[in-house]
Each structure stands twice: as C-alpha cells, then as structure tokens.
Amino acid sequence: SRGAAACMRNHGIVGFPDPVVSGDNVNVPIPQGMNTKSTQFLRAREICELLIPAGLPYSKAAEGGQ
Secondary structure (H helix, E strand, O other): OOHHHHHHHOOOOOOOOOOOOOOOOEEOOOOOOOOOOOOHHHHHHHHHHHHOOOOOOOOOOHHHHO
C-alpha cells in the first residue's frame, strides 16, 4: 500500500517506491542498488509491513508470518 511505502520512506529508506498496480498484480519496483538486507531496511520493513495488506509483496502474510 502507499501507506506502507510512505512509512518506509519515513523510516529512512530514501527512494522507496510506491507500489505499481496492474490489474490484479501489485509490484514494488525496488530500485537497483537499494540494500534490502541492511539493518535499517529490515527494521523499517518490520515496522511498516503491518500497513501492507495480506497478499501483497513484503506483507507479513507473504513472508509466512501471522
């Protein structure tokens, strides 16, 4: 969701993109060079993934969490 993308940016992930919706597909085009394994990225994702609806990329459900 856009809220989750804004949350990621608010938590220091500069340039985190809004999701791109195409029909039933939702894609989050992570820019080349963005370190998705960095501590800062993972921490922001942990906070912000609560805003991502289940079934979308990076949602807790997509990771197999509850």
